[in-house]
Amino acid sequence: TISYKLSTDPSITTRDNTLASESVYALDARRNLRTNEYVYVPSVAGTYWLGACVKVVSSESNTRNNCSQGKQVTVKAKPKPPDLVVSNLSLRDNKTRFKTGERFRIYATVKNQGSGNASSTTLEYKLSTDRDIRTSDTTLDTDYVSDLDANRTGNENQSVSAPSRTGTYWVSACVRSVSNESSTSNNCLSPGIQITVEQPRQPDLIVSNLSIRDNKTEHYEGDGFRIEATVKNQGTGTADSTKLYYKLSTNSIIDTNDKQLEDDTVNALYAGSSANESGYVYAPSAGTYWIGACVNAVSNESNTSNNCSPGKQIRVIKRPELHPDMVVTFVKVNQTEIPKGGYFTVDTTVKNQGNANSTSTTAYYKVSSDQTITMSDQTLDTDGMGGQGIGATKSMSESMKAPTSVGRYWVGVCVQQVKKEIATNNNCSTSVEIKVIEPPTPKMVVTPSSQNCGLGCSKYHSLFQ
Known part of the structure; x- marks a missing residue:
């Protein structure tokens, strides 16, 4: 048996305090065996020596070397615990x-x-x-x-x-x-x-009353128009400032993934209050679309599935080509019987009934031997005109000399074709009939004068009538 010893001095003896022990099997001559054991240090702080002693066996030749040398150890006091x-x-x-x-x-x-x-x-x-x-x-x-x-x-x-x-x-x-x-x-x-x-008081934003200004639902490509909408906080708490997004969809369901046309700032809204908003947008390429608006969710909003308005259908069509179209809308003469070679006045009005402005042009006063006025008819006079806006009219009056031959004639006005004019078969007016007559023959008459010129004398006045 081997005993593990604790000593207060370096010399280890069998009398020292035994900490633990264990059995040792028989050993042949010149053989050794290494052992170990788990022991506890003393509960009192101090300096100690650890060692081991093997129990004497039968016929042992020397028993004075049965204890090992001591190994010094220091046992420290257990630290004071925190709490x-x-x-x-x-x-x-x-x-x-x-x-x-x-x-x-x-x-x-x-x-x-x-x-x-x-x-x-x-x-x-x-x-x-x-x-x-x-x-x-x-x-x-x-x-x-x-x-x-x-x-x-x-x-x-x-x-x-x-x-x-x-x-x-x-x-x-x-x-x-x-x-x-x-x-x-x-x-x-x-x-x-x-x-x-x-539960906190929570805002809940919705978009209602979506409309297009003037209720116009058909637009040309690229046309600008204004969308109007109302943002209301139907929740119980105040909504922070946010954004309203105007949307374009290819179906009637408006959602946040639809194309954004414009945005608008919405100020903070108390519970139950609303704000009227509007944004100016532009029509896309030709087709059928739905216009709507979505308000961006705010902090702590109770419901964000109702933040988009219903869609409002619009139709976008291709813009027609732009052309002026000059017409003569009015012709009038100041007299219908005119001595040959005499002068008369023609009043006329020219209008641009096209969808584009016109360049400058000329009005031709025509006389014809039939009721149809054309550019090939005889020109009596001309009048210059500046460019005319869409739907604009120009009123003119011109004095001109009648034909020199007696007969029936028809007077009208033709306006010269302008650049990019869409139609030129309507550039001449309807006609107004006139008669060219012989001028009246002058008559000479002599009348006595009422003035007395003396005895046996009379005065006469000559008068052309």
Whole structure:
């Protein structure tokens, strides 16, 4: 048997305190056996020597060398244990009612009430559904706690979030145990502070009363038009400022993925209030579309599935080619019987009935031997005209000399063709009939004068009539 010994001096003997022992099997000559054993150090601090002694066997030649030399060890005094506790729990402003998800701040003091130093650790802020706070309760957040000497404290605080479900809860804190702590059953402060979590007042934005100004639902490609809509907060809480997006869809369902045409800022809206918005947009390529608007979701909105308006159908058509079209809308003469070679006046009005402005042109006053007025008819006079806008008219009056031959004639006006004119078969007016007659023959008459010129004398006046 081998015995493991503890001595207070370097000399190990069989009389020293035995810490442990174990059996040793028979050994042949010149053989050895290595052994080991688990032992406990003394409970009293000090300097000691460890060794081992083997029990004498039968016929042993020398028993004075049966104990080993001592191996010096030092036993230190057991350190004084720390003991951490949590106290002075409070909430900022002593507020105990919160909305779901609302942030609030917890304050707590960690104290080392033990006799030994505590290493750094972590303070866990806890949420419980009952008064008893345990380490297994939900951790809202954590905070670092630095080393604490015996009887020292550390003031901690952290911002946490209220749970997402309404109800009654308790909040508190637990400090994680440290090495050699004398007690860990007091590391949580219980009971905690009772709080009430309520459903917050939430906004809910919708888009209504979508319209196109002047109710125009057919547009040319690239045409600009104004969309009007109302954004209403039908929720119970105030909605932050947000954006309204005007959308273009190829179907009647408007959603946030549709093409954005324009956006508009919507100011904050109290519960139940609304704002009228409008945006100027441009028509896309030809086709059938639906116009709508979507309001961007705001913080804490109760329902975001109703943020888009119904669609309003529009039809986009290709823009027609732009051309002027000059016509003569009015012709009048100041007399219908005119002595040959005499003068008469023609009043006329020329209009651009096309869809584009015209360049400058000339009006030709024509006389014809038949009722149809053409550009090939004889020109009596001309009148210059500047360019005419779409739908513009130009009224003119011109005095001209009648034909020199007696007979029936027809007078009209033709306007010269302008650039890109869409039609030229309507550039001449209808006709107005005139008669060219012989001028009247002058008559000479002599009448006596009423003035007395003396005895035997008479005066006469000559008069052409």
